[in-house]
Structures are given as C-alpha cells and as structure tokens.
Amino acid sequence: MLRDKQSLNQTRRSFFKTFATAGIATATAPYQTAKAGFRARVDYPSTRLANLRDLRINQPIDINYPDAESPGVLVRLGRKLSNGVGPDQDIVAYSTLCPHEGFRLIYDATDKTLNCPGHYSRFDTELSGQQIFGMCNQSLPQFSLYLDDKGDIFADGADELIYGRTSNVLEG
Numbered sequence: 001m002l003r004d005k006q007s008l009n010q011t012r013r014s015f016f017k018t019f020a021t022a023g024i025a026t027a028t029a030p031y032q033t034a035k036a037g038f039r040a041r042v043d044y045p046s047t048r049l050a051n052l053r054d055l056r057i058n059q060p061i062d063i064n065y066p067d068a069e070s071p072g073v074l075v076r077l078g079r080k081l082s083n084g085v086g087p088d089q090d091i092v093a094y095s096t097l098c099p100h101e102g103f104r105l106i107y108d109a110t111d112k113t114l115n116c117p118g119h120y121s122r123f124d125t126e127l128s129g130q131q132i133f134g135m136c137n138q139s140l141p142q143f144s145l146y147l148d149d150k151g152d153i154f155a156d157g158a159d160e161l162i163y164g165r166t167s168n169v170l171e172g
C-alpha cells in the first residue's frame with residue numbers, strides 16, 4: 001500500500017512538473033528583470049531580504065517576512081521558473097510555517113521540496129509551493145519578489161494566508 005502511494009505521488013509530481021515546464025516553454029510574456037510573474041493576493045510592506053550575491057544555487061537562506069514572527073526561505077533554484085525573479089528567473093521565497101498546524105518546514109536539496117516534520121506534508125518549491133503529499137488543504141504561501149538595480153531582493157506580498165494568522169493583514 002505504501003509503495004502504491006509512493007508511486008502515485010511520484011506520478012503526480014512528474015505530471016505537474018511536465019505541465020509546469022510546458023507552461024514555461026509556451027509563455028509569451030517578455031522577460032521581466034525586476035518583478036515576479038505573479039501578483040500577491042495581499043500587499044505587505046516592501047522589505048529587503050538579501051542581495052543577489054548572497055545566494056548560492058539550491059542553498060536557501062532563512063528570512064522573516066512580513067515580520068519577525070513569520071519565518072521563511074529565500075532560494076535560488078538554478079532553473080527558470082514561471083514566477084521566479086532575478087537574471088535567471090530562478091529565485092523564489094516561501095513561508096516555512098506548515099499551513100496545516102504550523103510546524104517549521106525543512107528544505108530538502110535533493111528534490112527542492114519543503115517538508116513538514118509534523119505530519120509529513122511536502123511542498124514543491126519549483127511549483128509555487130504546491131503541496132505534493134500530505135494532509136494540508138493549502139499550498140505553501142509564496143512571497144512576491146522584486147530586485148532593484150543593485151541586486152537587492154525585496155518581498156512585497158504573499159499569495160496565501162500564512163499559518164496562524166486570521167487574515168492577510170499584519171495585525172491578523
């Protein structure tokens with residue numbers, strides 16, 4: 001049974017990766033040097049997270065956004081993404097509070113996923129934080145990013161409700 005579930009999960013993941021790759025290949029929008037290719041559902045104050053020079057491929061750095069109570073990661077994945085930013089469109093950022101019950105997620109560099117030690121949900125950082133396994137009913141909140149001309153990387157919003165907040169405002 002477990003083996004069947006693992007096979008199913010791998011199949012689903014392969015499907016979504018293929019789908020996402022096709023979407024990137026057919027995208028006609030011009031490359032944007034600054035702003036991510038998605039709009040945040042909520043705008044938070046613009047906050048500097050790091051500089052381009054601080055990032056190494058597949059080595060996330062810890063961030064806090066939109067405030068000190070909200071841990072996350074900023075990561076350069078080394079592969080062009082539909083909503084990545086930077087010269088290679090490969091930089092993304094996510095909350096690391098599991099949407100299910102708030103356990104702190106752990107990055108796995110072997111498959112670029114964020115993984116929950118609580119109940120084992122898994123989220124794909126190459127697919128906008130999409131849940132690929134587990135009991136959550138929400139994908140991982142992704143932070144919208146942009147770069148300035150000095151290579152400083154800023155966040156200015158999120159696309160999902162961050163765990164533990166009753167609304168998408170800083171007081172929530």
Ligand code: FES
Pocket residue numbers: 098099100101102103116117118119120121134135136
């Ligand atoms: S807290 Fe992450 S799956 Fe339950």
